[in-house]
Amino acid sequence: MQSQFLLYGANGYTGELIARHAMQYHLLPILAGRRKEWIAPLAARLGLPYRVFDLEDGAALLAVLKEVKVVVHAAGPFEHTARTMVLACLLTGTHYLDINGDIAVFEMIKQYDAAAKKAGVMLLPGAGFDVVPTDCVALQLKNLMPRAVTLQLAFATLGGTVSHGTATTIAEKLGEGGAERKNGEIVRVRLGKKGMWVDFGVKKLFVMSIPWGDISTAWFTTGIPNIETYTSVAKKTYNYLKLQWLFNWLLRRNTIRNFIKNKINRRPAGPSDAQRKAAVSFVWGQVVDEAGKKATVLLSAPEGYTFTAHSALIIVQKILNGNFSPGYQTPASAYGENLVMEIPGVERECI
Structure with missing residues (x-):
């Protein structure tokens, strides 16, 4: 299995859950975060590769993104971190997912729709329980x-x-x-x-x-x-x-x-x-x-949080299989109303 996606913020609560569930979807993420003492022990425990860098280190960020096809951005608060990651993804041609739920962040990322289409990448914030x-x-x-x-x-x-x-x-x-x-x-x-x-x-x-x-x-x-x-x-x-x-x-x-x-x-x-x-x-x-x-x-x-781990990984899997729509997307605009039914344990009823 090849590392084809980056999980930034893997040391956070939700990031760690995503990392722990990745093998269930036959995915091998590169774990990443700002501090080695947070990332290295998790990587050792899960047997996964890792990188340590701050988002403000533009050269390091771009270098790592060039290694992967997708990034799952799990390092909030996203109002402080999302734009930097999105701009880097546009430069490297890397698909962007996050687990954000902030209206202002969605509206900000939406502004890069045309740039994402030109770059041939998908920007899909809200890949978890939000939203x-x-x-x-x-x-x-x-x-x-x-x-x-x-x-x-x-x-x-x-x-x-x-x-x-x-x-x-x-x-x-x-x-x-x-x-x-x-x-x-x-x-x-x-x-x-x-x-x-x-x-x-x-x-x-x-x-x-x-x-x-x-x-x-x-x-x-x-x-x-x-x-x-x-x-x-x-x-x-x-x-x-x-x-x-x-x-x-x-x-x-x-x-x-x-x-x-x-x-x-x-x-x-x-x-x-x-x-x-x-x-x-x-x-x-x-x-x-x-x-x-x-x-x-x-x-x-x-x-x-369990839902988020599954949904983010299911979307990563789809992208790596070539199933994505360039530009800004929401989960349902990209994958339809039945995306939610792919998460284990979901039941739905129309009244």
Whole structure:
């Protein structure tokens, strides 16, 4: 087996999961990161090659990318790291994947569509739980109701926790509010502006609106002009967040964000293998047309980090087999609504 993809940020929680699952897909990644003491022990344990370099070292980055056909970029926060990796991929003709879920990052990468087409490479951010399952549900709903004007997507995880990387990204967004798509445009709104109860099939859960990546990606995939995204929260948390606007100025201070990030770093890196195995994720999607007619799709899947490891590797495998579309893509625009059904343990139902 030849090393044909680079996994940058392999020492992170999700990066390590991707590395651990790679052999299952007959893939041999080159593990990479900024510090040898983080990367070398993992590479030795898994029997994989590795490279150590900082993204700011342009010569080293370009040299390694020339060795591979695909990079899976797993080193966040992506608002700080994605552009550098994308620009390097355009120079070396390397296909780009990441596990980002940030609206602003999707919008930034989308700007390089023409350059990617010219270079013959695919730029596909959101190759994990952010946003593969929701993007596939969005496209399925669009296909069920081509004249839909409103799309709502909600997700929930029962029994899971978040990794350091995810928690840190959230901390860096504190005080910045929410977003939705209205009449084709992204508009800023209050975080938790809307809340509702959603029947996920096995359980009804309360969800609130959040700025999930689909505000960007589902528009690209479906063209539906009005999009809202939700996640499950305790009702009392939702009630508290109604007052968050009073404190946003404080939450945006670096001292507060750094305090929270220090607390995050003292926690476990992410859910244990046992926790991930016991947890389950759910996605609910609904579209409405101008006449008020509705279509709904329910999906159950493995826990989000486990899902991400599988989905990223499945997409890498497709690219290495020559199955890719040059330019900026979303998971469903590149591989269709049934991509999600290739992940082990996924079940789907149309209502």
